[in-house]
Amino acid sequence: MGERIIDRLNDVARQGNIEDVYGLIQENVMLLEEIDKLPFVDTPLHVAASAGGPQHIRFAIEMMRLKPSFARKPDLNGYSPIHLALQGGHTQMVRRLLQVDGDLVRVKGKEGRTPLHDVAAAAATEQRLALMDKFLSDCPNSIEDVTIQNQTALHIALLENKKLDAFKRLVKWLRKNKSENAREILNRQDGEGNTVLHVAVSKNETEAVRELLNCGVNLNARNLEGHTAQDILQERSQVNNSEIRDMLCYAGVLSCSCLFLPYVNCYEYRLRKPIVLFYERSRILRNTVLFVERLRLLIETAREGSRISNDDRNALLVVAALLITITYQVVLSPPGGLWQDEERSSISPGPAQEPASEIAHYAGTAILDSTGLQVSFDKVAMINYFTFTLSAIMTFLLLPSGYISALFRMALVQLWVSYYYSWGVIIEETWSAWHNCLYVTGLCFGLVFLVFFGRLFCGGRIKSLNLHWILSFVYAYLMLKTVTRST
Structure with missing residues (x-):
């Protein structure tokens, strides 16, 4: 297949001219099949998705009808058409592609990133957040996808997005729609063994830490270096975030050194934590919180000790x-x-009774x-x-x-x-x-x-x-x- 005809086909895609596509097919009826045989190629669908105009949307839908496999084929940079549409900010193009095939949300591009990962990393406007909601609505299982670094969309939203709106919306969606395995996703560790709680503490994101603690995440998960979220906070001595420190202490997050102590001492150590720092105004309230915390720690300890699936x-x-x-x-x-x-x-009475x-x-x-x-x-x-x-x-x-x-x-x-x-x-x-x-x-x-x-x-x-x-x-x-x- 000559490069000249491929260039002509891509020029037609840039113009969004459907009629000219059929003219080229008449010249070579195997044109699209020959393009599809290449493992990495800029297909006409890639070109149209990158352009993103109204005529390009019609062209892209027609191309997906003719050759659905183009929607999953990576270009020379490892990106699929929906990845390119996202990178170009062409929201309508993305939505129309998903109308044809909702599973495109799970197509992996470079470094194993899916469109959900990309939108979680860059969602800063309400339009982008609404697009992320559509991804989750069309393909709920996409929340389980991880990159080659074993990062979930939650990891990426914290690491790459400057705002917490995307992260909060992901957590809210998990708690509402994915309750059966939400905890597993929230506790998933990346390639370095860090959970989302590790990342939130390392990024000094107070609101993110609060969201995670309210979700019942694994408080004392250790990364590959053996560090818990408490250890990471202690290492960041240059950042004095007393609110995060108090929240971790209140929740019962331990340092790595405490985890290796005999469990009785460790449990007593947790109870000696200043979990009542927020409640200095009322002695009764402090005692109530202490009792509830002791009860919660007892239940958590029992579960960890039993290791029941x-x-x-x-x-x-x-x-x-x-x-x-x-x-x-x-x-x-x-x-x-x-x-x-x-x-x-x-009862037998007496003589005079x-x-x-x-x-x-x-x-x-x-x-x-x-x-x-x-x-x-x-x-x-x-x-x-x-x-x-x-x-x-x-x-x-x-x-x-x-x-x-x-x-x-x-x-x-x-x-x-x-x-x-x-x-x-x-x-x-x-x-x-x-x-x-x-x-x-x-x-x-x-x-x-x-x-x-x-x-x-x-x-x-x-x-x-x-x-x-x-x-x-x-x-x-x-x-x-x-x-x-x-x-």
Whole structure:
């Protein structure tokens, strides 16, 4: 194929003349096929996309209809037509190309950059931000694409864009539309092991750090140098950003040196952090924040120690919910049923006394609890209480972070309180019964503590042992002891 005819075709593309294209095709019907065989070439679509005028838009759409593969072919510089249209600022050209093929958002150019990466790096006007929204709307999975440096659009928006509008919009879109793997994308590390939080701290972007901390990112992720976001902040001694420092301390971000300490000391260190610096005005508010922070750190520590995947956690939540439902049903319909009336039993009076009576049972109490099977019923009650409490604690820990989950945790606590007092209604309230309930509650918390924290405290000393078997024997022994105490 002669270079002269290619030059003529590109001249036609610069003019946006569709009729002349067909004239050249009549001269050589294999013209477009021969161009398509070249791995790197400036196709007529590249030329039209670079021009970006109204006539060029019509030309580009016609060329995509004739040869769709041109839309993904790189030119001699490694760019596809949509990359060239973006670089030229031809927004309408980009939109029309996406109308023909929405997956063009994921076409990779030089250094593995997609159009989403390019617009995230340069989006400063509302028009460009709206274009980025269209990219995400047409191809939501494009947010997962990374460059050859393993950088996401979030990394690029922080590193290359002078404004935070694009970054904030990406984070907002992730939280709204990509909740199933938003955390994975937010915690993705680039070629140097830096997460978006590392980049935000290194760029001294206070607003970006605040956005990320509100998203529940991995606070103590380490890059390839072993540094956390706290370490990066400490290295930037020339930049005194007390607001970022206070936010990191409040969130519980640790330095690398603390991560290598025994976990007990590390946890205590985190609690000694000045997490109440923002709340100096009110002692009550400071104590409240400290309690919430301790609780949040405890849940985070449990998750990090257990290393449960999202799929496993979802399965465990389903099982826990089923156990809670089944065990609560026992309270509503205990074995043997509930008395529907109140009965009084007569007491033999003395010679000069009138006949007396006392209440044998109350309406709404368990039938078996007032018969000769009371001991067996107490055993069933304790086992059921143990199962419900343990399932409720596990559900509390396995729920994801966030404000919505906090509401569910509050509801879960209220459900446990309701369950606790429901047993007090249907069984005879004695000191022994309440003592056993408290004993079982402590037993449940102890087992959860062993499961989640035992490996952290014992380190490698129990790696060769089957922890599950050990806990099973401990559970059997303590449960047997509990049942014995209830007799």
